[in-house]
Amino acid sequence: MVNAAQPGILAPAPRVGRYLFFSLTAAAPDALGAALQRLAPLVDGATVVVGLGADTVRMLGAKVPGLRAFPVLDNAAMALPSTPIALWCWLRGDDAGDILLASRALVRALAPAFALDRVLDGFRHGEGPNGHGRDLTGYEDGTENPRDAEAEAAALVVDGGAGLVGGSFAALQQWEHDLDAFERMTPQRQDDMVGRRRSDNEELDDAPPSAHVKRTAQESFTPEAFVLRRSMPWAEGMRSGLMFVAFGCSLDAFEAQLRRMAGLDDGVVDALFQMSRPVTGAYVWCPPVQGGQLDLRAVGL
Ligand code: HEM
Numbered sequence: 001m002v003n004a005a006q007p008g009i010l011a012p013a014p015r016v017g018r019y020l021f022f023s024l025t026a027a028a029p030d031a032l033g034a035a036l037q038r039l040a041p042l043v044d045g046a047t048v049v050v051g052l053g054a055d056t057v058r059m060l061g062a063k064v065p066g067l068r069a070f071p072v073l074d075n076a077a078m079a080l081p082s083t084p085i086a087l088w089c090w091l092r093g094d095d096a097g098d099i100l101l102a103s104r105a106l107v108r109a110l111a112p113a114f115a116l117d118r119v120l121d122g123f124r125h126g127e128g129p130n131g132h133g134r135d136l137t138g139y140e141d142g143t144e145n146p147r148d149a150e151a152e153a154a155a156l157v158v159d160g161g162a163g164l165v166g167g168s169f170a171a172l173q174q175w176e177h178d179l180d181a182f183e184r185m186t187p188q189r190q191d192d193m194v195g196r197r198r199s200d201n202e203e204l205d206d207a208p209p210s211a212h213v214k215r216t217a218q219e220s221f222t223p224e225a226f227v228l229r230r231s232m233p234w235a236e237g238m239r240s241g242l243m244f245v246a247f248g249c250s251l252d253a254f255e256a257q258l259r260r261m262a263g264l265d266d267g268v269v270d271a272l273f274q275m276s277r278p279v280t281g282a283y284v285w286c287p288p289v290q291g292g293q294l295d296l297r298a299v300g301l
Contacts, residue, residue, distance in 0.1 A: 004166025006045025051284025122232030163297030
């Protein structure tokens with residue numbers, strides 16, 4: 001067990017979640033260190049998970065090996081936006097009011113170096129046969145996640161010294177569903193799109209190569225590409241989708257999966273694109289915690 005990881009990374013997704021996306025302001029060069037020092041004691045890693053973007057780390061004059069910008073995959077058949085962010089907070093709980101009040105404290109601590117650009121509210125939807133929540137399409141999400149020691153191995157950095165061990169990298173992609181398009185598909189086509197049967201979550205042996213779980217089968221990559229997915233459905237008015245979040249000990253596994261979903265390996269595009277598309281894409285580094293607060297030693301704070 002790596003004690004220093006933000007505990008919310010390994011815990012199951014909460015009932016209510018809120019994502020805060022921040023950018024750097026003109027005040028950042030002078031105000032950045034102090035803002036992060038005000039933030040650190042507010043972050044236990046359990047009720048809020050925090051990640052820093054590559055620009056923030058660079059502006060601090062620091063280096064986190066493996067942190068990079070979300071790639072621009074030029075040759076992909078569909079748009080995969082790269083929308084870098086400076087700082088990400090994932091608030092986790094079961095009371096939307098508490099989460100709103102906690103968000104206010106985070107925004108206050110981070111000003112004036114960081115400006116809050118976007119807020120997205122997520123939630124747990126239903127429960128599948130394996131105890132995970134469902135995507136809004138009704139399919140259980142999280143079945144093939146690694147568990148226990150394997151989850152830690154997939155998600156957490158194990159070397160690099162104090163301030164780096166227990167850290168994690170997160171790939172963040174907001175996907176917007178076209179549920180009308182999904183509902184127009186026959187149940188068979190829906191199951192073929194995912195590669196699992198919605199009614200009992202069984203994997204379909206005869207699913208087409210475009211099926212999502214065929215595209216992303218973690219053991220099928222060389223090297224194997226395991227990540228720890230902690231996504232949540234989101235809704236804003238009548239718009240909705242999945243806030244995809246995958247934690248990794250590096251960003252390589254996610255990137256290999258995304259490339260294959262986009263058809264860049266073999267020309268076969270993931271069938272999910274028939275009813276959903278990513279509208280954002282960002283990478284962050286989630287520092288470890290020490291003494292119940294964010295450990296920012298790796299960035300010199
Ligand atoms: C609209 C967006 C997405 C939806 C609705 C979705 C939904 C699902 C569902 C229902 C499963 C099967 C159950 C499970 O094992 O969790 C699954 C598996 C998986 N998904 Fe996604 N997913 C989405 C996007 C992505 C993205 C962007 C990636 C990575 C680039 C990804 C990676 C995976 C992986 C690694 C698995 C497990 C594959 C295996 O080893 O069997 N998913 N997803």
